[in-house]
Amino acid sequence: MFADAALVARKDLTLELRSRVATNQILPLAVLVLVVFAFAFDANTTLLRIAGPGLFWVAVLFAGLLVVQRAFSIEGADGIHDALRLSGLEPSAMFLGKLVSIGVQLLVLEAALMVGVVLFFDVGVSDIALLVAATVTGTVAFAAAGVIYGVLSLGVRVRETLLPLLVVPVVAPVLLAATRAFEPALGVTADSGWNWVALLFVVAAVYTSLGLVSFGPLLEDG
Amino acid sequence: MASPPSPASSSPSPVRTTAAPTASVATRVLGGLSLVMLAVTVLLALVITPADVVQGEAVRLMYAHLPTIWVAYGSFAAAAVASALYLWPRTRRRHWDRVAGATAEVGTVFTALCLATGMLWGRITWGVYWQWDARLTTTLLLFVVYLGYLAVRRLPAEPVVRSRRSAITALIAVVNIVIVRYSVDWWNTLHQKASLTATDPEITGEMLGALLFSLATFTVLASWLIVHRYRLIRLEELRDEEGLQRAITERRAEAGLGVAG
Amino acid sequence: MDSWGTILLGWTIVLVVPGLYGAWMVLRGRRLARELRLGEGDDDTGVRTAAGGDRDLRAEV
Numbered sequence: 001m002f003a004d005a006a007l008v009a010r011k012d013l014t015l016e017l018r019s020r021v022a023t024n025q026i027l028p029l030a031v032l033v034l035v036v037f038a039f040a041f042d043a044n045t046t047l048l049r050i051a052g053p054g055l056f057w058v059a060v061l062f063a064g065l066l067v068v069q070r071a072f073s074i075e076g077a078d079g080i081h082d083a084l085r086l087s088g089l090e091p092s093a094m095f096l097g098k099l100v101s102i103g104v105q106l107l108v109l110e111a112a113l114m115v116g117v118v119l120f121f122d123v124g125v126s127d128i129a130l131l132v133a134a135t136v137t138g139t140v141a142f143a144a145a146g147v148i149y150g151v152l153s154l155g156v157r158v159r160e161t162l163l164p165l166l167v168v169p170v171v172a173p174v175l176l177a178a179t180r181a182f183e184p185a186l187g188v189t190a191d192s193g194w195n196w197v198a199l200l201f202v203v204a205a206v207y208t209s210l211g212l213v214s215f216g217p218l219l220e221d222g
Numbered sequence: 223m224a225s226p227p228s229p230a231s232s233s234p235s236p237v238r239t240t241a242a243p244t245a246s247v248a249t250r251v252l253g254g255l256s257l258v259m260l261a262v263t264v265l266l267a268l269v270i271t272p273a274d275v276v277q278g279e280a281v282r283l284m285y286a287h288l289p290t291i292w293v294a295y296g297s298f299a300a301a302a303v304a305s306a307l308y309l310w311p312r313t314r315r316r317h318w319d320r321v322a323g324a325t326a327e328v329g330t331v332f333t334a335l336c337l338a339t340g341m342l343w344g345r346i347t348w349g350v351y352w353q354w355d356a357r358l359t360t361t362l363l364l365f366v367v368y369l370g371y372l373a374v375r376r377l378p379a380e381p382v383v384r385s386r387r388s389a390i391t392a393l394i395a396v397v398n399i400v401i402v403r404y405s406v407d408w409w410n411t412l413h414q415k416a417s418l419t420a421t422d423p424e425i426t427g428e429m430l431g432a433l434l435f436s437l438a439t440f441t442v443l444a445s446w447l448i449v450h451r452y453r454l455i456r457l458e459e460l461r462d463e464e465g466l467q468r469a470i471t472e473r474r475a476e477a478g479l480g481v482a483g
Numbered sequence: 484m485d486s487w488g489t490i491l492l493g494w495t496i497v498l499v500v501p502g503l504y505g506a507w508m509v510l511r512g513r514r515l516a517r518e519l520r521l522g523e524g525d526d527d528t529g530v531r532t533a534a535g536g537d538r539d540l541r542a543e544v
C-alpha cells in the first residue's frame with residue numbers, strides 16, 4: 001500500500017515540479033498576503049509581531065486552499081478522475097498519496113512563509129522544535145481535511161466555492177491550535193505550546209483515519 | 223392549517239403515484255399542540271416567571287435561547303444516526319437519508335435561532351453582541367458546518383450518490399464539532415472571558431419548570447417542522463423520478479422504440 | 484435598545500422564523516402535490532414510475 005501511495009504522491013509532485021504552479025503562483029500570492037496584512041495593520045510593528053503567528057496560519061489557509069483545489073482540478077480536468085478510479089489502486093493508498101503530495105507542497109510554502117514572517121514582522125524563533133512539530137502536525141491535519149473534501153467535490157461544478165466552505169470550518173480548530181503553539185515558539189507568549197501540539201496530533205490522526213476510510217466511497221461517487 | 227381535500231382515488235389506468243400535500247392528521251395535531259404550547263411558553267417566559275436576581279428581565283430570553291440549542295443538538299444527533307443507518311448496508315433505506323436531510327435542515331434553522339437569541343441576550347447582559355466564548359464560538363462553527371452539509375445535499379447528482387455523500391459529510395461533521403468543542407473550550411480557559419455559561423442564572427423552582435416546558439414546546443415545534451420537511455423531500459424525490467421517467471419515455475418515443483416496460 | 488425591546492425582539496424572531504419556515508413547506512408541498520397529480524393526467528401511457536404502484540404519501544412517514 002505504501003508503494004502505491006508513493007506512486008500517487010510522486011505523480012502529483014512531478015506534475016507540480018513541471019508546472020511549478022505552487023512555487024510560481026501560489027507562493028508569491030501567499031507572500032503578498034503577508035504584505036497585505038502589513039497594510040491592514042497600518043505597519044504597526046508591535047501589533048504585527050504579536051499577531052505574527054496567527055497571520056502566518058491565515059496565509060497558510062489561503063495558500064493551502066489553492067493547493068488543494070489544484071490537486072483535485074488536475075484530476076477532474078478532461079474526466080481524468082475516472083483514471084484514478086479505474087487505476088486499480090487501493091483507495092486508502094490514493095488518499096495517502098494525495099495527502100503526502102499536498103503536505104509536501106504545503107511544507108514548502110510554509111517554509112517560505114516563515115522566512116517572510118521573520119523578515120517582515122520582525123519575529124524571532126525561540127523554540128524551533130515546537131515550531132517544527134506544530135507545523136508538521138498542523139499541515140498533516142490540514143492536508144487530510146483537504147483531501148477528504150477535495151475528493152468529495154470532484155466533478156462538482158461549484159467546487160471552487162464549495163470546497164472552501166467545507167474545508168475552513170473543519171480546519172478552524174487546526175488553525176486555532178497551531179497559532180497557540182506558534183506563539184511561544186516565536187516568543188510572543190510564555191505559555192506551553194506542547195499541549196496544543198498534542199491536540200494537533202490527535203486531530204491529524206483523526207482526520208487521516210477518516211480520510212483513509214471515506215476516500216474510497218467518495219471517489220466512487222465522483 | 224386546513225388541508226386540501228383528500229387526493230383523487232387512483233384511476234383504473236396504469237400505475238400512478240398518488241401524491242399528497244405534506245399535511246395530515248398527525249401534523250395537524252403536532253401543529254395545534256405547538257401553537258398552544260408556544261402560547262403558554264411565551265406567557266411563562268414573559269409574564270409569569272420572575273426576573274432573575276442577577277440578570278433582571280434579560281433572563282426571559284434564556285427560555286428561548288437554551289431550548290433552541292438543545293433542539294438543534296438533538297436534531298443533529300438524529301441526523302448523524304440516520305446518516306450512519308443509511309451508510310450501514312443492512313439498514314440502508316432511502317427513509318434514513320430523508321430523515322437525515324430533514325433533521326439537519328431543521329437543526330440548522332434552530333442553530334440560527336440560538337445564535338440570534340444569544341446575541342440579543344448578550345447585548346443586554348454584557349453590552350456586546352458577541353463574545354468569543356466556548357459556547358458561542360462552537361455554535362457559530364456548528365452553523366457553518368451544517369450550511370456546508372446542506373450545500374452538499376443540494377449538489378446535482380444521482381440520488382444514491384447524493385445520499386451517500388451527504389451521509390459521509392454528516393458523520394465527518396459530528397467528529398469535527400467534537401474537535402471544535404474541545405479546542406475552543408481549551409482556548410477559552412486561557413482567556414477566562416465572561417461567558418453566557420459563567421453568567422447563567424441559577425435555575426430552580428418555577429424557572430426550571432418553565433425552562434423544561436419551553437424545551438418540550440420547541441421539541442414539539444421542531445417535530446412538526448421535521449415531519450413536513452421529510453414529506454417535502456419525499457415529494458421532491460417523486461417529482462425528480464417523474465421528470466426522469468418522462469424524459470426516458472420521450473426519448474424512447476423519439477427513437478420509435480415504444481413505451482418502456 | 485432597552486431590555487424589554489430586545490427581549491421581545493428575540494421572542495418575535497423565535498416565533499416568526501419557524502412559522503414562516505413551516506408555512507413555506509406547507510405551501511410548497513401543496514404545489515408539488517398538485518403538479519404531480521396533474522402531471523399524471525397526461526402520462527397515460529403505461530409508464531411505470533421508478534417507485535411503482537399506487538401510494539399514499541402520508542402513510543409512508
